[in-house]
Amino acid sequence: MKPEPNPSEPDLSRRERQIMDILYTLGRATGPEVLAHMVGSPSYSTVRTILRILERKGHVKHVEDGVRYVYLPAVARETAKKSAIQRLVATFFDGSAKAAAAAFLDPSASKLSEDDLQELEAMIRKYREGSGA
Numbered sequence: 657m658k659p660e661p662n663p664s665e666p667d668l669s670r671r672e673r674q675i676m677d678i679l680y681t682l683g684r685a686t687g688p689e690v691l692a693h694m695v696g697s698p699s700y701s702t703v704r705t706i707l708r709i710l711e712r713k714g715h716v717k718h719v720e721d722g723v724r725y726v727y728l729p730a731v732a733r734e735t736a737k738k739s740a741i742q743r744l745v746a747t748f749f750d751g752s753a754k755a756a757a758a759a760f761l762d763p764s765a766s767k768l769s770e771d772d773l774q775e776l777e778a779m780i781r782k783y784r785e786g787s788g789a
């Protein structure tokens with residue numbers, strides 16, 4: 657029985673995160689295709705081992721295409737993104753979304769254009785209208 661995907665699992669190694677980024681970008685890939693996109697030139701056996709580990713953890717699944725295994729993320733990118741943001745806010749901002757948003761607005765941390773700020777204002781307005789706030 658395969659484990660349920662656990663997008664909230666924070667313990668992915670640097671290589672595991674790199675492979676997940678590649679799979680999210682490509683949508684699906686074979687071991688050699690993943691290897692071709694990797695930085696740092698790991699061996700093919702290293703890539704295959706990490707793919708198996710990611711599959712065991714529930715982050716990746718595979719389908720057989722003839723004799724090839726084609727790997728794809730087991731969790732939708734949106735689900736993984738939301739989980740990552742929740743972990744970020746919990747870990748670095750004591751659970752405060754306001755503090756996280758303030759960090760992005762800090763000019764020394766990021767450079768937001770006037771268009772970016774207007775889009776953020778529109779998002780906040782839309783959120784307020786939708787939530788009844």
